[in-house]
Amino acid sequence: MERMILNYIRQNEMICRGDTVVAGISGGADSMALLHILKEFSKSNYIKIIAAHINHNLRGGESDLDEMLVRDYCDNNGIQLKVLSADIKGFCAFKGLSLEEGGRIVRYNFFNLIKRRNGSVKVATGHHKDDQVETVLMRIIRGTGINGLKGIDPVREDGVIRPLLLARKSDILNYCHEKSIPYRHDASNMETDYHRNSIRHELMPLLKKYNPIIDESIANLSKIAREYEEHITAEVDEIWHKYKDKASISYNELSREAPLMQKKVLLRKYKEICDNIKFQHAHLEKAVEKIGDKEDTTWTVSLPNDFLLRRSYDKITVESKKTNRATPYFEYKIYPGKSYVLSKIKIVVETALKKNDKKQKKPEKQGEFLFDYDKIIAIGEHIVLRQRKPGDRIRPLGHKNKRKIKEILIDNKIPSDNRDSILVFEVGNEIIWLAGIAASEEFKVTEDTKKIMRLAFYKIQEEINA
Numbered sequence: 001m002e003r004m005i006l007n008y009i010r011q012n013e014m015i016c017r018g019d020t021v022v023a024g025i026s027g028g029a030d031s032m033a034l035l036h037i038l039k040e041f042s043k044s045n046y047i048k049i050i051a052a053h054i055n056h057n058l059r060g061g062e063s064d065l066d067e068m069l070v071r072d073y074c075d076n077n078g079i080q081l082k083v084l085s086a087d088i089k090g091f092c093a094f095k096g097l098s099l100e101e102g103g104r105i106v107r108y109n110f111f112n113l114i115k116r117r118n119g120s121v122k123v124a125t126g127h128h129k130d131d132q133v134e135t136v137l138m139r140i141i142r143g144t145g146i147n148g149l150k151g152i153d154p155v156r157e158d159g160v161i162r163p164l165l166l167a168r169k170s171d172i173l174n175y176c177h178e179k180s181i182p183y184r185h186d187a188s189n190m191e192t193d194y195h196r197n198s199i200r201h202e203l204m205p206l207l208k209k210y211n212p213i214i215d216e217s218i219a220n221l222s223k224i225a226r227e228y229e230e231h232i233t234a235e236v237d238e239i240w241h242k243y244k245d246k247a248s249i250s251y252n253e254l255s256r257e258a259p260l261m262q263k264k265v266l267l268r269k270y271k272e273i274c275d276n277i278k279f280q281h282a283h284l285e286k287a288v289e290k291i292g293d294k295e296d297t298t299w300t301v302s303l304p305n306d307f308l309l310r311r312s313y314d315k316i317t318v319e320s321k322k323t324n325r326a327t328p329y330f331e332y333k334i335y336p337g338k339s340y341v342l343s344k345i346k347i348v349v350e351t352a353l354k355k356n357d358k359k360q361k362k363p364e365k366q367g368e369f370l371f372d373y374d375k376i377i378a379i380g381e382h383i384v385l386r387q388r389k390p391g392d393r394i395r396p397l398g399h400k401n402k403r404k405i406k407e408i409l410i411d412n413k414i415p416s417d418n419r420d421s422i423l424v425f426e427v428g429n430e431i432i433w434l435a436g437i438a439a440s441e442e443f444k445v446t447e448d449t450k451k452i453m454r455l456a457f458y459k460i461q462e463e464i465n466a
């Protein structure tokens with residue numbers, strides 16, 4: 001077993017010459033075997049080992065005996081040791097965590113602290129093949145994709161390494177006996193991980209009745225999944241430059257990728273702004289289904305953690321639902337003969353222009369429109385300037401019937417992000433103008449118009465008060 005592990009370390013380039021390795025040692029057979037093997041490795045490779053033990057103080061005197069065993073072994077073998085005595089129960093109660101979760105957080109925080117203080121880049125733990133098989137089974141039961149089938153990573157990006165991942169628990173126990181390596185039964189075992197324990201003691205024996213080498217089969221499945229994932233990751237790396245660090249993804253570009261690549265790109269994009277791994281397959285399925293529908297040019301798909309995936313024509317963005325409404329709702333009363341300023345937009349309402357004033361007959365810019373003032377005052381004394389509301393309608397110029405404003409905005413290819421800042425002018429209950437986009441047929445200037453009202457809006461540099 002020792003030779004297999006040493007080869008595994010080399011093949012996966014887990015440890016390099018000159019590395020300082022922080023090894024998490026609980027006092028159980030796995031981590032004690034790990035420490036022994038690291039010591040063997042250090043004989044032919046120049047590396048420094050720092051053992052790290054956390055006394056979880058969960059099992060009274062038993063916890064202290066675990067600590068003593070680790071201390072003795074390190075003393076006898078000239079290995080530097082760091083010990084943390086932690087009140088895991090108190091910590092978990094305070095944080096509202098399970099003992100497993102809390103214990104894990106405290107452990108890895110301690111390992112990382114030692115790592116930082118000693119300029120180390122590696123943290124080694126004693127996870128082995130049985131842990132791997134249980135982890136994969138637990139994930140299958142909970143629901144997982146190919147990525148989850150990979151199980152525990154032998155080498156993590158943050159420098160955590162698992163040199164024993166190919167060794168079975170029984171081989172580790174034999175190795176400890178063969179080499180007279182001391183260990184404590186159930187060291188640090190919190191015995192509260194009910195799910196893992198029932199998989200180990202109930203489900204695995206049951207599965208073995210159907211397939212005596214089920215653990216090997218699952219370990220192989222995990223290896224195959226890892227190969228597939230690594231291959232796909234390399235493929236995504238190849239195309240990622242098109243999407244990386246861009247505020248939005250081009251729909252035309254993304255829709256040309258295979259559905260699997262679309263999912264991988266969207267997942268990476270999501271992770272660029274939100275480090276949440278609880279992404280469910282259903283989210284990606286929905287997104288790919290939407291991307292496949294070429295007719296539907298504006299849509300949103302909910303993502304975890306209050307995020308949204310939004311398509312607005314050629315733009316696909318991942319955005320927070322909280323900032324979804326870029327412009328909060330606004331509604332103001334405005335009166336003819338005055339001008340107003342609303343977040344850097346100046347609004348002018350002029351009236352009583354004579355119809356025969358040729359200069360005013362036609363709107364000069366897209367930012368203004370002329371209305372029949374008599375028709376306006378017939379239905380209301382003031383104008384309401386507001387944000388659009390669901391169900392808003394207007395009868396656009398040249399149309400017989402009213403149309404939904406939403407459809408008009410879509411037809412005009414107004415990106416959904418900008419729709420809430422469009423100015424809606426309403427008199428009575430009639431929308432007379434969708435600023436710069438559509439004016440009402442009913443209030444336009446005609447041959448019979450006697451007085452004209454001019455509505456105009458301009459972008460201004462500085463905000464000033466009306």
Ligand SMILES: Nc1ncnc2c1ncn2[C@@H]1O[C@H](COP(=O)(O)OP(=O)(O)OP(=O)(O)O)[C@@H](O)[C@H]1O
Pocket residue numbers: 023024025026030031052053054055056100104107124125126127131188189
């Ligand atoms: N008390 C401890 N002190 C130091 N290292 C520990 C301690 N307990 C566990 N470890 C390290 O973590 C490894 C995994 O332990 P164990 O399987 O009990 O934890 P887990 O919670 O299932 O795994 P993980 O830490 O990845 O969540 C051990 O082999 C050992 O390297």
